[in-house]
Amino acid sequence: MKMGALRDSFDFFHISGRNLLTVALIALAAYACANLIIEDDLLTLFYAGLVVLGIVALVTTLKNWRAGVYGFVAWIAVEDLIRKHLGNNMIIYFAKDFLALALYLSFFVARRSTLTKLYRPPFLIPLLVFFWYCVIQALNPASTSIFYGLMGLKLSFLYVPLLLVGHALVDSDRELRRFFFFNSVLILVVAGFGIAQSILGPTFLNPQVIQEDIRGLSTLYRISPITGLVAYRPTSFFVSAGRFQNFLGLSWVLALGFGGFLLMRKQTGRLLGFATVGIVAAASLMAASRGVFVWTLASALVVAPAFIWGASWTGELRSRVMRAIQRAAVFVAIALTILVGIFPNEVSSRLAIYSETLSPYSPRSELGSRSWEYPVLNFVAAFDYPRWPYGYGTGTASLGVQYVARIMHAPPMNIGVENGYGQLVIELGIVGLLLWILVAYAISRSAWQAARNLKGTVWFPIAFAIFLYALLLVFPVSFYGFIAYQDFVINSYFWLMLGILFRITEFPGNLPIAQTTARN
Template sequence: MRIPGVLSYSHNRRGPLVALAFATLVFLSAYKVAMYIVSGETANLIYIGMTVVVLAIVVAILNNWRNGLYLFLGWLLFEDLARKYLGNNMAIYFGKDFLVAVVYIAFIAAIRRKEVPTFRPRFLLPLVIFMWFGVLQVFNPASTNLAIGALGLKLYFYYVPLVFIGYALVDSEKDLRRFFIVNMVLAIVICGLGIVQSILGHSFLNPATPPEDLKELSTLYRLAPISGVLVYRPTSVFVSDGRFASYAVMAWILAVGFVGFLLLRSRRGRTFAYLALAIISVGIVMTGSRGAFVWMGLSLLICGAAFLWGAPWRQGKALRVVRALRRTLVVAGLALLLLLAAYPEALTSRLAFYSETLSLDSPAGELTYRARDYPMQNFLLAFEYPRWPYGYGIGTASLGMQYMARILKIKSPVAGVENGYGSLIVELGILGLVLWIVWTVALVLASWKVVKRLRGSPWFPLAFAVAWFAFLLLFPLTYGGIVQYQNYVLNAYLWLLVGILFRLPYIAQSALNAATEQTAVGTR
């Protein structure tokens, strides 16, 4: 009887002490916040708020990794906005890496409890070989610091585990719809803000005095060579116009796939999907990015042809695909006409820039040079480096070296080239490029096998959209510049979407079984 009494007495004593400690902490926090307000130090207040947000996200991830993953995606897409206003703070930049590490921990715990499905992708072996080769390149004698190698490993491989998380994320059609709806909402917000910024100029969504590292990125204008009109390249919530344009292209491809799925599967959500597609389409036109504009047009042609090829002709639903393509063009056209009526100068200046620099008949046309000659020149430039057979080490020609130089006072032994395959040669040597091509081809072929399995089903448009995005990123975009693959937004979504792609056959079969059972019950 004494022991329970002692424990009860000890617990009763600790209760007031814990309450007192908590009250003291709250008082000190409130006092600190009040002092920041009085002194006008709003930046410190924002840091406190972001710390609270990060802690809340960590708790949410540990409680439910699926819900936490969506919070991570929100941080991934909007962290640049905080960086712009807080002096390009690197603690914010690495915040996403901390959060995804928490997601990994929570997911591994769920695997140990046997709560989530796992799979072994067919491209895993060539990918692992390339990863180990990258690890060896950390110790390349030409690399000046191990920190450069660590940066390279992060940029190439840190988000690869998201492929397993994407596979386990969607257990049903409901989960799949949720994923795409959440991402369409995010795309509407981001592209909508980008449209507004393209009209108002760089003073919107950018601080009056941007950080020196970001000043040029946030105030970039293009000049139409014939008409002389200036075109602002909006950044939206990101720190650079290129990141916004690349994200918009990815969002457009996913929106087209989602629209195709809904037209073959269900009426619910179609209006919202078309709204998202219209806003994203206008957003791409207003980016002032010729690459984004061209890839949207090519993706429309390729996805349209693929959707017709994969349509369920036997079920008589192929006509819906034709209607979907027609409605896509109509919706995008109406959105552009609305913008033309409201802000004619903003739209016509960009159309003039596109026509003057992309038209083959234009005396100032740059399409051939930018699409073929310039990338090839930079690819061949990689062979002028003495160590091209074996490279200078992973990370030495990668995105983010400017921050390494500023923070750690480290300089890369090479300047790099503006060609993705050329950058791989500079970093990893010719063998590194070969291994890269092998694993990327393996991934695309494995993805294509999944797409063919779903041909003739409502799931085909989603599968093809993801496979097309994977091909687009790993081949033409990466060939144009390794920064596209190392763009953390595109990289994270690549692995997440590939995991979802490999899960689609299971979801399709589950939906078919459920429909069969429902039909059987109805006939009894």
């Protein structure tokens, strides 16, 4: 009894001491914050808050890799917003990379402790061949700095392990719904603020003084060539209109897939799913981007018949698919009607731009020149560089070369063309381009097989949406601009979604059971 009482006393003092230390630290932090507020040093206070937030996120990720996935996805959606308000701070830019590395560490340790075998993607061999070729090209003697190569490797391969993470994350139908509900909320917030910014202008969501490197990316306007109407190209939370447009293209396809899944599953949350479809459609219209406008229309025309084809020939499931298509159309119509009714001038300027530059009957149409002539000319221009057979090295013409030159004092390369495949030729030579096409084919083929195996199940809409996005990204989008693939938001989602796709192919067990599940 005496020993027990003595132990209880030690525990009491230990707990009391820890509580006192916690109170003391909170008091010191409150005192420091009060001083910063009094001195009007809110920037330092903001940095301190970010440090605390980063530590909490890091610790949470290391303790629970699943929570780390959600934290990482949320961070890449808001990182640019913080970065542009802190003067394009590069520490903020690299924060996601440290968070990703912490996520990988936590994930691999957890899998090792449970002796769980890692997933082996069907396109692993061509991907590894392309990776090691890029590693060798990072040492290309024509490159003026190794940092170009390191940056190129980071842009193209740092987020590849998210495929394994995504495959392990959605180990049940419940986890699949949880992730896509979370993602739908993120999409709603980002797209909704993008719509607001398209109406209010660049002063909304942007700092009063935008850092020089990103100023031009955040203040872009487009003018209709005939009527002269002006439309601002919104960036939403991001530093550039291009990144927001890439995000809308991704969000549109995923929202359609998730909405179809929810309706066929008879699950709660269908209002959120289809509201996301409507908001993304409205944001795509207001983006003042011809690429996003065409992407939205074209992908919708592909998704609708694909969903019908993917439904089993039982009347009930086929009718659910038709209801999903009808409901998506209704929500899109409602969102666009509200926009036209409240902001007719803002909508008319966008419609003027699309009709005057995309219609083949317009005297100022750019449909043919921008969709084929201009990109092909730039692709051919890549062969004007003397090193086109073997390239100048990984990363030498990639996204962000200006930061390598400015921060690492690397001599600028001053090479590049406005074509994705041309960029690959300049960086990696003709062999690198052929290897990328091989990898793209292997990924697309594997994704299609995975989606086709889910034909007749409730998971087919999500599977086809992921396949369609992967196919469009690695082929036509990468042809027009490889920087879309290198965009950290798009690249992260690309690999994460592929992992989810290959995992949900394991859900049905066999096709008859899957069809029964779909009917219940």
